[in-house]
Amino acid sequence: MTTTIEFFSGMGLMRAGLERVGIETVFANDIDKTKAKLYVDNWGDKELRIGDIRDLHGDDIPTADLATASFPCTDMSLAGKYKGLKGAQSGLILDFLRILEEMGERAPRTLMIENVMGFLKANDGRDWQTVVSGMRKLCYETEHIVVNAKAFVPQSRARVFLFGNKASFSLPEPPMARNDVRLADVAEAEGDWWSRERVSAFVDTLSPLQFQRVSNYRSRMWTAYFGAFRRTRGGRAVWEVRADQIAGTLRTTRGGSAKQAILRAGCGELSIRWMNVKEYARLQGAEHLRYDTVTPYQAMFALGDAVCVPVIEWLAVHCLLPIMNESK
Numbered sequence: 001m002t003t004t005i006e007f008f009s010g011m012g013l014m015r016a017g018l019e020r021v022g023i024e025t026v027f028a029n030d031i032d033k034t035k036a037k038l039y040v041d042n043w044g045d046k047e048l049r050i051g052d053i054r055d056l057h058g059d060d061i062p063t064a065d066l067a068t069a070s071f072p073c074t075d076m077s078l079a080g081k082y083k084g085l086k087g088a089q090s091g092l093i094l095d096f097l098r099i100l101e102e103m104g105e106r107a108p109r110t111l112m113i114e115n116v117m118g119f120l121k122a123n124d125g126r127d128w129q130t131v132v133s134g135m136r137k138l139c140y141e142t143e144h145i146v147v148n149a150k151a152f153v154p155q156s157r158a159r160v161f162l163f164g165n166k167a168s169f170s171l172p173e174p175p176m177a178r179n180d181v182r183l184a185d186v187a188e189a190e191g192d193w194w195s196r197e198r199v200s201a202f203v204d205t206l207s208p209l210q211f212q213r214v215s216n217y218r219s220r221m222w223t224a225y226f227g228a229f230r231r232t233r234g235g236r237a238v239w240e241v242r243a244d245q246i247a248g249t250l251r252t253t254r255g256g257s258a259k260q261a262i263l264r265a266g267c268g269e270l271s272i273r274w275m276n277v278k279e280y281a282r283l284q285g286a287e288h289l290r291y292d293t294v295t296p297y298q299a300m301f302a303l304g305d306a307v308c309v310p311v312i313e314w315l316a317v318h319c320l321l322p323i324m325n326e327s328k
Helices: 013-019 033-043 090-106 122-137 196-204 208-219 277-283 296-304 309-327
Strands: 002-007 023-030 048-050 066-069 110-116 141-148 158-165 224-233 236-241 258-266 269-274
Touching (some): 013 023, 013 066, 013 309, 023 309, 033 296, 090 110, 122 141, 122 158, 196 269
Parallel strands (some): 002 066, 023 048
Antiparallel strands (some): 224 258
């Protein structure tokens, strides 16, 4: 049996992907109580320890083959002003490395760390090098790969995965984006579509480029679905409509940094509404999980702050299992 310990576990989407290939979670940790509730609803409370990673020590952690850390991206993004490891949230990855050091010879042979693309460039790349150097100090060889969820689902979601292993290893080429996945595959025909007046108000706020794009979609002889973000810039709402038939990166709805809508356009018609929680779940490959025990807002926050399940499954099959099997 291959086992894993999971840090920053959220609602358990990392676990969902790994369990598909037989990797069993023996320990999980997260501080967020809402995410922890969803984790327990889906996986039970046996392996989950709710609390601050800074309060954990090596002796608290069971022995396992693999350790994963999908650490907070808050300070690795533009919204977090690229504070990087100096930020209160993203800097917690250093506690992950501390725990591994405290585990000594019991530390897992293989590691997988996940974050947004900003991880590569935060503080001019110095934060990336700090983490890589920390892993190498613990005798891990390192490699990384960038995988975009649009290779599996109609969502553009590029993430960097940093691997560590006690022996040398190599990684495959990342999966290619698919041309046969569309937002229409996950979008619901029914829903709280906006009134004509609200749609008109939306159109009036578009930039010339966005207005022309939406007009072209509307004039086509077929109906399709498109993703659109409402961002707040300088205190005003700014809409960005995608140029393809997939969703943009799902984000947490906290803080108002971005909110995503669905456009249904074609045959002279235009309909718009906010994306709902079921669509969030489908875009993360998590439609089979339970998320109805919290509010839709809370569920969308948890889903937007998680990994994409089929991405993790692909990484397990093509990266983790080969690495761990070669290391035995």
